[in-house]
């Protein structure tokens with residue numbers, strides 16, 4: 762799988778750890794910044810990651826800020842993107858199986874390294890189930906289309 766990853770300063774400390782986990786598992790990772798723990802604004806990085814995933818069909822994204830909330834909200838503002846803020850392996854599994862999320866959001870101040878690893882593995886190893894869930898995802902896409910300027 763191909764992943765884009767972006768954080769803010771409050772997610773920066775776990776970025777290298779996440780990149781190592783993904784590359785150890787044979788995935789490609791493109792780091793969209795930041796390059797230091799200096800203070801930045803999470804909307805800039807949520808947006809950058811979401812635009813990269815939107816423009817590279819079939820790719821996935823990972824966004825991390827302190828809570829995971831702000832950067833996930835920001836990523837979701839890009840039409841066509843479904844960014845899921847996950848706190849455990851179950852929510853990560855459902856984000857793929859039911860919501861066909863392309864972007865995984867996490868909060869560095871919320872989850873520790875062991876939980877991050879289990880979240881990543883659940884997200885990576887789960888396929889979208891389609892079926893009844895496909896129509897619901899299409900309804901999400903229809904909201905985007907309706908409000909797109």
Ligand code: RB5
Pocket residue numbers: 769771772803826827828829830831832
């Ligand atoms: C930064 O202090 C913090 O507000 C940010 O990382 C994130 O938690 C926002 O949702």
